Amino acid sequence: MSDDLLPKDHRLDEATPQEATITVAPETGFGLHDSEWSEDQWSELIVSFVENGMASWRELAALILGHLNPSQTGTSLASSEGFKRRYGKGNTMRIVMDWAYAQTGQCEDCGSRLELQADHVEGRELFEDPLDADYIENMTLRCRRCNVVRRPSHELGGQTFLTAESALMWILLVIKPRTLMDFIRLCRIYGMTMADIRMQEAWAMAHWLSRNEPPLYGIEDDENTSYDLLLWPTGEITRIDVGADIPNEAERLYQNVRGDHSFVFLAVGDDGRKTLFKYPLSWIAFSTYDLGQMPPYALAVRYTQPDRKNGAPQRITPLAPVGMELSSHVVVAPDEKIMLEIGGTLLGGSRTEAPAATHNGKLLPAKHQKRDVWLDVEPA
Ligand SMILES: [Zn+2]
Numbered sequence: 001m002s003d004d005l006l007p008k009d010h011r012l013d014e015a016t017p018q019e020a021t022i023t024v025a026p027e028t029g030f031g032l033h034d035s036e037w038s039e040d041q042w043s044e045l046i047v048s049f050v051e052n053g054m055a056s057w058r059e060l061a062a063l064i065l066g067h068l069n070p071s072q073t074g075t076s077l078a079s080s081e082g083f084k085r086r087y088g089k090g091n092t093m094r095i096v097m098d099w100a101y102a103q104t105g106q107c108e109d110c111g112s113r114l115e116l117q118a119d120h121v122e123g124r125e126l127f128e129d130p131l132d133a134d135y136i137e138n139m140t141l142r143c144r145r146c147n148v149v150r151r152p153s154h155e156l157g158g159q160t161f162l163t164a165e166s167a168l169m170w171i172l173l174v175i176k177p178r179t180l181m182d183f184i185r186l187c188r189i190y191g192m193t194m195a196d197i198r199m200q201e202a203w204a205m206a207h208w209l210s211r212n213e214p215p216l217y218g219i220e221d222d223e224n225t226s227y228d229l230l231l232w233p234t235g236e237i238t239r240i241d242v243g244a245d246i247p248n249e250a251e252r253l254y255q256n257v258r259g260d261h262s263f264v265f266l267a268v269g270d271d272g273r274k275t276l277f278k279y280p281l282s283w284i285a286f287s288t289y290d291l292g293q294m295p296p297y298a299l300a301v302r303y304t305q306p307d308r309k310n311g312a313p314q315r316i317t318p319l320a321p322v323g324m325e326l327s328s329h330v331v332v333a334p335d336e337k338i339m340l341e342i343g344g345t346l347l348g349g350s351r352t353e354a355p356a357a358t359h360n361g362k363l364l365p366a367k368h369q370k371r372d373v374w375l376d377v378e379p380a
Contacts, residue, residue, distance in 0.1 A: 007200065009180050009282075010222065014207060015215030017178050024052045024209075024216050025173040031292015032190055034170055035161045045174075052216055067114040073141065074100045077118050082134025099136045107143035115144035164192050168202040178220040178286055180206075185285060188303040189294065193314050195305075222259035222282035229254040229263055229331075230287060235322035236297035237263065237279065238287035247296065250287075257281060257331050264338050264357070265329035266364075266375060267321035274327070274364045274373060276357040277320050278338075283359060320361060328374035335380035340364075343371045351376070 010016070026044040049055050077083050078093045087095050106113055119142040124130035142150075148163045162170055167190060177183035183206070184199045192199075209217035227239040230246060231253040240246065242256050254263070263279045285299035300322070304315040332338055343349035354375070355362050364373065 006180055010219045011207070014210040015218045016221045016225075017176070017218035020210060020215040020218035022052060022214055022216055023176075024048050024054055025176075027290075031290055031294060032171070032175065032186065033160075033292050034167065034174075037161075053212075054216070064114070070100070070105070070116050070141075073116055073118045077134075077136075077139065080131075080134050082131035083136075085131060086135055095136055099139065103141050106141070107146055108140045109142055109146040112143040112145070116141045117144055117147055119147055160191065164194060164198075167192070168199065169205065172202060172205055172217075175289055175291075176217070177206075177289070178218070179222070179282070181283060182285055182289075182299055185299040185301060185303070186289075188314075188316060189298055189301065193306055220259075220282075225259045226256045227259060227281060227284075228252050229257060229281075229284070230297075231326070232287075232295075232297045232300075234297075234318070235320075235324065235326065236287075236300035236318060237284060237321070238297050238300055239281060239284045240286065240288055244288070250297075253329070254331050258333070261331050261333050263329065263331055264354075264375060265321060266327045266373060267324035267361075268327050269324050272369075274369060275320070275324070275361040276354060276364060277359060277361045278357040279359050319359070330375045330377050332377050333380075337378040337380075339376040339378050340368065341374050341376050342368055 025048060026041055046060065050057055050060070074093070074096045077096045077099075083092045083096065100118075105116070107116060108119075118139050120133050121138050121140050122133060124133040127133045145163050160167065168187065171177070171186050171190060172183060175186055177186055180200065180203045183203055184196055187199050206217050206219055209215065210219050226242050228242055228244065228246075229252070230238045230240060230250045232238070232251075233249050237253075246252060257263075259281045261281050263281065263284065265277050265279075266274050267277065268274055285297075287296035287299070289296070289299070291298050300319045301316050302319055304317070306312060306314040330338065338354040340352050340354045341349060342352065355365070
């Protein structure tokens with residue numbers, strides 16, 4: 001994830017999650033699963049939008065009316081080269097409108113009347129000459145949502161109800177990520193494969209709503225807040241509010257750590273090699289969200305873009321020290337030095353400044369790999 005280049009999150013005039021007491025979306029208990037929402041929950045969401053000034057009934061009505069209008073269902077066909085070639089320019093519009101009037105007016109897949117588009121039954125890609133797909137018996141009506149989720153780029157097609165574009169706002173308003181990083185991670189575990197920039201763009205809504213009066217959203221003020229750090233049995237590291245209750249299986253590794261500090265650790269891989277990692281607190285995922293059937297630490301992951309050229313799907317892999325042995329760890333302030341203690345004092349050990357590390361990890365130099373090494377902090 002290109003998270004080193006993310007824009008600054010919390011700004012002075014913005015509310016924090018604690019200050020934003022109005023929630024514009026119902027509390028659900030379903031986690032990251034919009035497909036399990038009932039009609040009542042969707043209704044609650046929309047009523048809440050109106051009550052909190054996110055949108056007015058008039059605006060919503062205008063949107064729906066616009067999407068009921070089957071604009072382009074006929075003209076898009078009549079203007080296509082394949083139709084003009086087959087039926088002749090003068091006849092196409094009449095043939096197309098005869099076809100349109102004879103339809104049910106509902107999406108072939110889901111029955112929706114909104115945002116209908118003319119779509120091929122047998123896609124153009126199945127024809128040697130793509131324009132041969134353009135004949136009236138080969139057309140059907142499908143809503144834009146169903147059209148989009150059928151595309152190969154929508155990897156969770158069918159598993160979720162919303163398109164990525166809608167889900168961006170649903171995740172933001174319902175799950176309420178506290179940081180942009182967590183928002184991006186939520187989108188990834190939801191199944192979105194688009195570039196980070198789409199989430200950065202959507203995150204503008206968080207900034208706008210957190211400056212609303214009264215605030216309708218809260219963005220974490222990491223630099224001026226402290227956290228407890230948790231270690232989960234499988235090795236995930238997450239943060240929570242100081243003193244918050246934790247599940248039995250989690251271990252409170254550090255208490256009351258300032259958000260401008262970093263968690264630095266050495267982990268040993270299967271091959272016995274030692275890697276140094278540095279996680280700024282503000283980068284560490286929260287385990288405070290309702291993720292439904294997913295574990296609370298589900299955001300402690302890294303995302304790799306799918307490789308469409310080679311047909312490799314997106315990958316979501318757990319962050320270190322998952323799968324490694326956590327051998328030594330410290331918490332450091334921005335002006336403190338991270339030191340490596342090498343070998344025991346009895347054996348003539350030494351002490352040296354640790355190499356610079358990031359969340360991607362840095363292998364310790366070869367000369368340190370075969371010795372006992374642990375971390376220490378030197379005050380500024
Ligand atoms: Zn549909």
